[in-house]
Amino acid sequence: MMKTKKLIIVGASGFAEIAHEYFDADTEYEVVAYAVEEEFLKTDTLNGLPVVAFETMHQRFAPQEHSVFVAATYTQLNRLRARLAAASKEKGYALASYISPRAFIWRNVELGEHCFIFEDNTVQPFVKVGNNVVMWSGNHIGHHSKIKDNCFISSHVVISGFCDIGENSFLGVNCTIINNIEIAKDNWIGPAVTITHNTDVAAFFKPAKHEPASVNTYRFLRIKEE
Template sequence: MGDTLRPGGREDAAAGPDVMRRLILFGCGNFAQMAHHFFAHDSEYEVAAFTVDGEFQESDSFRGLPVVPFEEVVECFDPADHDLFVSVGLREVNRRRAAKVREAEEMGYALASYVGSRAIVSTDFRPRENTWVMETAHLHPGAEIGRNCIIWSRSTIGFNSSLADDCWVAGALVGESVTIGAGTFIGLGATVASFATVGERNVIGAGALILKDTGDEQVFRGAASEASPVPSSRFSGFNG
């Protein structure tokens, strides 16, 4: 039997196609709950435990699995037998997740990645470390995704576009031949026009429209809808 490529990118000659790798999830928030669901039901991983920084640990168990302090995780779950996925959100504009990715690697863990079975990706797409491509996301041919990038449902990354490391795209449209700088967040319903270059650590809010290049550490807010002066009790409904 030939070698197999483990999710996350490390070859494991001892593992066969029916052997499930064991996985540790860093975090106990909403993203960690989501990651647990999809890794458990739509991947080759068996989730073994959660881990958080000891000062933030509130319980010894979460979703029926043990929670161990991150400072002790190596003693409890050998990196030789377990991979790790850092499932924390947007704190410090992706910097906290990036820092934990580096710490996990220094501990010796291989970092898992997830590509949903209902995501649309090219047959030659290979996710890098700690990358998450959720169901219904669409990565066009030639799209390049850096390590530790989170691509949420209904996101589209256009032809020949690239995301640097540590980005988060939350249901946004990125046109063709776009360059997204490291650590950038792009919110729900936002659009980045084709051929634009977005600087590092940008925050592009929900519904924002980017038509030209941006600098580093810029913030763009979408236009919020305003409430009508007519109360809903007087609303007669839609035509048709």
């Protein structure tokens, strides 16, 4: 794809490297640098590109000529990503989104700014997605549902129809939200948790704790121990 725009990735984590790879493969953005807050600046380069201080990046990379994507995950219930995105806008940068061409996004879905949607997501009709939302791979977002600002949806999450996911919430791998449920803001829903009722603000749902059986696999399957 022809590279017609320049992009700075804020962050130097694994997600930052993944974002670089996806923007490079699928979009018109050319990634030209990484930026981190000065107190976390530990190296000058990453993947052959400069790593600069976030506070002064505008001096080297003009906001009028560059966009920004903040590659932070769910740190502080997504507040780090939200804060750095807002600070980037204040510096005059446009915020970039990545929407995988291998995701299924129905034609009337409404998407906010600064979103990252991985491959194999299914987003059904009349869904509304707010700003600064990350959807890792393989989720199902049911019809007429709303995902509000600053959420992080990890992999293989099922959000059924007519659901409302509150701001800043985190939904863990393989969790399920049945239809017509309101998840309040600042919720943490752990892996494989099923939500069948509306939740309170800042609710924390721990995953079930699984203990090993009293017999091991050798005995259960009648295999001679090695």
